[in-house]
Amino acid sequence: MQQDEEEEARSFLRSFLEEFPAALEDGGPLPVSPLSRRVSQDELQGESLELGLRLLAARGAPAAVGALLCQAAFTQLLQDDLSPFHCPQEVTEGEEPVVLLESDPVQRLFLNKLIDVVKTWHHRLPKLPASPLPRCSVHAIKNTRRKMEDRHVMLSEFNQLFGKQDGVPRAFYAVFDGHGGVDAASFGAAHLHVALSRQETLQSDPDAAFRNAFKHTDDLFRGKAKRERLRSGSTAIAVLFQGQDLTVSWLGDSQALLVRGGLDVALMEPHKPEREDEKQRIEDLGGCVTFMGCWRVNGTYAVSRAIGDFDQKPYVSSEADCSTLRLQGDEDYLLLACDGFFDTVKPCEVPDLVLRALRRNPDPDGVGDAPAAGPPEVSVAQQLVAHAKAAGSSDNITVMLVFLKPLEQLLESHCATAPQDSQDALQQ
Incomplete structure (x- = not known):
């Protein structure tokens, strides 16, 4: 150190x-x-x-x-x-x-x-491990909703928290979007990474580890919900960096997006009731998907998979989807966000929005020195949240970015390849 x-x-x-x-x-x-x-x-x-x-x-x-x-x-x-x-x-x-x-x-x-x-x-201070942490930026707002039901976890110190000493670097990040109350989201944010840390297949089969961790978390919350008469639910998007591998696991319509070389890379397909395979799964179980302002499961929830929502199980499933990819070393950053962001922002818009935000403030956390005159610096995540709100989102919004390369390098490479109209816009 x-x-x-x-x-x-x-x-x-x-x-x-x-x-x-x-x-x-x-x-x-x-x-x-x-x-x-x-x-x-x-x-x-x-x-x-x-x-x-x-x-x-x-x-x-x-x-x-x-x-x-x-x-x-x-x-x-x-x-x-x-x-x-x-x-x-x-x-x-x-x-x-x-x-x-x-x-x-x-x-x-x-x-x-x-x-x-x-x-x-x-x-007597023990020897503390020197592990360079990725630069992160996160911002969350209640927006026009009556309550804030989002929760998030940023855990770059996964190994330290759980005493893992196998030499494999790990970091965990997640966003939980609650509905019908915050209890399910708070529970998931406190327990999913704990359940994941206990999985024997964490390194050999991280997809299976995530699926088991989600199921265990949902089962635990079922007991709490029954004891305390809770009725809430929560979507979840969680990622684990493990060595050179990135595992993404999710329930519902919160999303993760990877940006590489200034281009968005799809990692997942969110669970929505109108998705054809989700609709078929629900109907095969005897349920239905109907349009009531938006597509809903049995006329109730607008998500088809979630932690909680036990009154609509198994139609609202707790079986997580997962995908693992090997990082190539040229990735720019990872973005996690709830549907309050993606309802008004297309994935293909994210790279330019982030680049503009970084040009306005190269410190992603917005904690750098403020200018001598004028407003204080605003973090990258704050700028993305503000954009989603201005574009019409009225939902809770949470945005988290995990930067995977030095910001100076990211800015230099992107500005060199950006179209002239984008460069002009960035200077404004």
Whole structure:
């Protein structure tokens, strides 16, 4: 690790201990709220890691440091006896009882483990892996909708978070577009990557690993939805970079798009009820696809595959589609977005939109030095979201870009080959 990165880690540890010099006291409020009041044993890892990463990110933890801290704290949590946190079991005839834990006390213990690890590292910082992270840009807005039901995950530190040491670099990114509430999207964002990390075929057959991870996540959410009487659903688009391979997996109409040499490369076909094979699948099961302002499954949902939506299973399927391709090394970036973006932006428009945005602000996160006069810098993702909204989108919009080559190189190569009218437009 470079000296400045090590100093950044030490500076964070010092400031964290200034805020949390001692263990959190019983009965007091937690510094960050758990996702759920009760969690099953299977849900504990996802909910704990989400809680820890959220706490650390809000306090400026370097991403790799945050992932390693959470992994170490959760490993210690599992060494404790958690039976004092068990809830009274509710037994339903014909069903196996599910052991549930009270979230507040068990997450207080997890956060105290996290504080202990920070104290240890503050005295003796372990050697941290040097792994150059891809430049990313993400922006999400509620838009004109009453609630924000999108969620997203950016996890360049997949291996660090799950303690994988096989030497294969991995990074995970996902966008979840909820409907009928945010519960399914929040659940998927907390648990899909955890389920994926546990798959034995993660390296040998990532497509199968993703399909199993989606099914497991949907099954877990079914239990939570039944316990808490939840009715929501969520589409999902998730990608895993693993060595030189890129695996894309999806449910519903959120999409991923690869750009190579300034040209869009199709990676997938979104699941929509009017898609001929989806319509046939639904009708073969005894359902129907009808037009009610848009095409809907059995007159209800406008998506044909999703996490949740259990009142319309199996017509709304939780079986994910997957595709894996070998990266050639000349890819520009990957874009993930929900249908709120793609409803008004065609995939073929994306390369020019991104190039224009980069010309306006070469820092994709929009955190570079602002000009001496004039408005502050706006990130690439913000500009794409604003374009989709101006083009007529009224839905929640989430856009995420993962850049796969240096931005200077991307700009130079594209400007050299761009048509003159595009270059003129970029200068405006």
